[in-house]
Amino acid sequence: MLTILLGVVFAAAALYVRHSYRKLRQKLLAIETVTLELPLLGQKRAGEKIKGTAVICGGSLAGLFTARVCADHFEKVVVVETEDWLSKENGVTPQRWQDAPPRARVIQWKSAHAWLVLIYYALERLFPNLLEMCKAFGIHVTTGDIGVHITGKHITGPYINGQRFGPEGSPKMLCCSRPGFETLLRALVLDPVAYPNVSQISGTVIGVVESKSERRLEEVSVKTPEGTHVIDAVLVVDCTGPGQAVYKTMPSAPPLDSITETYHPKMNYCTSHFALTPEMAERVPMSTYLLPAAGDVSRCLIMFQQDHLSIAISCGAWGSSKDLPTTLEGIREHVAGMGYTAPKHVWDVLDMLKEVEDTITSSLVRCPASFWTHYERVADQLPVNYVAIGDSVGRVNPVFGQGASKALIGAIGMNTLLHEVQGIDNDFAKRVHKAQAGRMKRFWSGTKSADYTHSTTIPAAGETLEHGNIPRLFVRYIQILAPTDFRAARLAWKNMMALDGTSIDIFSPMLFSKILWMMFTERVLGVNLKA
Numbered sequence: 001m002l003t004i005l006l007g008v009v010f011a012a013a014a015l016y017v018r019h020s021y022r023k024l025r026q027k028l029l030a031i032e033t034v035t036l037e038l039p040l041l042g043q044k045r046a047g048e049k050i051k052g053t054a055v056i057c058g059g060s061l062a063g064l065f066t067a068r069v070c071a072d073h074f075e076k077v078v079v080v081e082t083e084d085w086l087s088k089e090n091g092v093t094p095q096r097w098q099d100a101p102p103r104a105r106v107i108q109w110k111s112a113h114a115w116l117v118l119i120y121y122a123l124e125r126l127f128p129n130l131l132e133m134c135k136a137f138g139i140h141v142t143t144g145d146i147g148v149h150i151t152g153k154h155i156t157g158p159y160i161n162g163q164r165f166g167p168e169g170s171p172k173m174l175c176c177s178r179p180g181f182e183t184l185l186r187a188l189v190l191d192p193v194a195y196p197n198v199s200q201i202s203g204t205v206i207g208v209v210e211s212k213s214e215r216r217l218e219e220v221s222v223k224t225p226e227g228t229h230v231i232d233a234v235l236v237v238d239c240t241g242p243g244q245a246v247y248k249t250m251p252s253a254p255p256l257d258s259i260t261e262t263y264h265p266k267m268n269y270c271t272s273h274f275a276l277t278p279e280m281a282e283r284v285p286m287s288t289y290l291l292p293a294a295g296d297v298s299r300c301l302i303m304f305q306q307d308h309l310s311i312a313i314s315c316g317a318w319g320s321s322k323d324l325p326t327t328l329e330g331i332r333e334h335v336a337g338m339g340y341t342a343p344k345h346v347w348d349v350l351d352m353l354k355e356v357e358d359t360i361t362s363s364l365v366r367c368p369a370s371f372w373t374h375y376e377r378v379a380d381q382l383p384v385n386y387v388a389i390g391d392s393v394g395r396v397n398p399v400f401g402q403g404a405s406k407a408l409i410g411a412i413g414m415n416t417l418l419h420e421v422q423g424i425d426n427d428f429a430k431r432v433h434k435a436q437a438g439r440m441k442r443f444w445s446g447t448k449s450a451d452y453t454h455s456t457t458i459p460a461a462g463e464t465l466e467h468g469n470i471p472r473l474f475v476r477y478i479q480i481l482a483p484t485d486f487r488a489a490r491l492a493w494k495n496m497m498a499l500d501g502t503s504i505d506i507f508s509p510m511l512f513s514k515i516l517w518m519m520f521t522e523r524v525l526g527v528n529l530k531a
């Protein structure tokens with residue numbers, strides 16, 4: 001009798017825990033991710049568009065995502081971009097990376113970029129002609145398996161045992177250069193037939209005018225070759241990247257230092273591009289990502305096919321830039337000295353590239369400090385119609401290729417809130433800042449946690465590199481499990497692709513019990529587990 005009673009109590013408790021876990025997870029999906037908001041993208045607004053102009057300052061990735069979202073909600077959208085050629089024909093013409101004019105304010109213009117699955121899901125909703133345009137721009141649409149290897153072991157992509165990991169449909173992603181992607185995006189957004197209410201002007205935002213009677217921006221001042229131009233604004237979006245140009249011109253804004261966290265990952269990348277023959281392009285994998293395990297050696301390698309028959313190979317290292325290679329032989333040495341075994345196909349590609357070795361061009365980027373500006377903490381002091389999206393909110397170490405997704409997530413969050421309002425009310429910006437902060441956390445904590453495993457990282461003020469040791473321990477166990485366990489692989493993949501991974505997924509019963517067992521094996525039985 002007692003056994004039956006205990007059994008019933010245990011079963012009820014288990015059901016209760018499962019129910020609570022699911023409920024909490026659903027809540028976290030809304031706070032930490034944009035998964036539930038994706039279906040709203042590209043949906044027609046109920047009622048009339050908001051009267052007046054949304055002024056988007058900065059016409060790079062964040063500015064373009066934001067402009068597209070605003071096109072559905074505002075009578076008029078104006079993008080202001082300081083680099084003149086981006087507002088001319090070249091800015092919307094398919095670019096081979098070799099021919100793309102230089103970009104003065106974007107140091108990573110010629111660095112390898114990953115375009116995560118979230119980006120594909122969003123773009124296909126926002127632009128019905130996406131596939132057609134990708135074709136015209138020579139951009140690959142490929143399966144959403146980015147080819148991640150941790151210490152040389154493959155973390156299987158979106159399908160394992162027939163299970164599909166994406167929220168819907170077959171996961172896909174784009175594979176192309178930064179100039180290719182940005183120009184495609186600009187051509188899509190500035191399509192005068194599809195979005196006649198969107199335009200871009202060439203000029204530098206030099207100031208904003210605040211209302212005398214309320215906490216609201218009224219005008220944006222733009223310096224153009226013809227003189228200063230003033231635009232009346234109902235919404236001002238700061239998409240000027242790490243320069244945070246609009247915030248810096250707001251007279252009433254609290255000092256940036258007082259709301260910005262920062263640390264320095266001391267990470268450097270050297271991206272080398274090679275031209276491919278059509279036969280080589282057939283044989284080279286679309287994408288390979290070689291990463292060290294948490295707390296392990298400091299080198300990584302990222303390899304993507306680019307648009308227009310080329311490949312980008314990015315060698316990265318925490319700590320030192322001295323040995324980053326700019327020759328094929330140097331890349332081979334980088335791979336040989338990674339401290340873990342690279343998969344065979346990487347060596348095959350490097351062998352193949354001997355034939356086109358003389359086409360190599362390289363671009364070294366020393367990553368600046370990572371930072372996160374907490375606008376949400378001072379939202380009550382900021383204008384109610386000022387928001388920031390993209391790198392003007394924060395910049396993370398690009399090792400996981402998240403910058404564009406981070407910008408997109410800001411734009412998606414704003415789209416959801418725009419669907420809920422008739423106009424830009426007094427709570428609008430505050431809600432955008434808050435939503436964005438909830439989502440920025442995963443990008444910030446995830447990369448910081450990885451960076452803090454390297455002794456060369458300069459930690460944030462008041463922290464040591466020990467900070468976050470416990471979550472890092474869990475990440476390490478996931479990395480050990482992922483090559484053979486589909487739940488761990490799914491968790492790793494969803495997080496990597498900026499999809500529906502939440503901070504409690506690691507506690508799902510099956511996965512967590514395995515982690516506890518690994519802890520026991522290591523800590524109590526003294527067995528050393530390795531990723």
Ligand SMILES: Cc1cc2nc3c(=O)[nH]c(=O)nc-3n(C[C@H](O)[C@H](O)[C@H](O)COP(=O)(O)OP(=O)(O)OC[C@H]3O[C@@H](n4cnc5c(N)ncnc54)[C@H](O)[C@@H]3O)c2cc1C
Nearest residue numbers: 058060061062082108113114205241390391398401403404
């Ligand atoms: C080495 C490296 C590799 C990276 N790899 C990846 C990757 O694989 N995947 C990924 O998603 N991300 C990657 N990133 C990050 C990604 O490139 C950035 O997150 C992204 O560029 C941010 O876009 P943004 O529009 O916010 O800012 P930015 O791209 O910096 O653009 C800001 C824009 O504002 C304009 N501007 C500035 N001031 C003014 C002004 N006063 N008036 C008007 N216009 C102004 C600038 O000209 C620029 O066009 C990488 C970054 C680095 C450094």
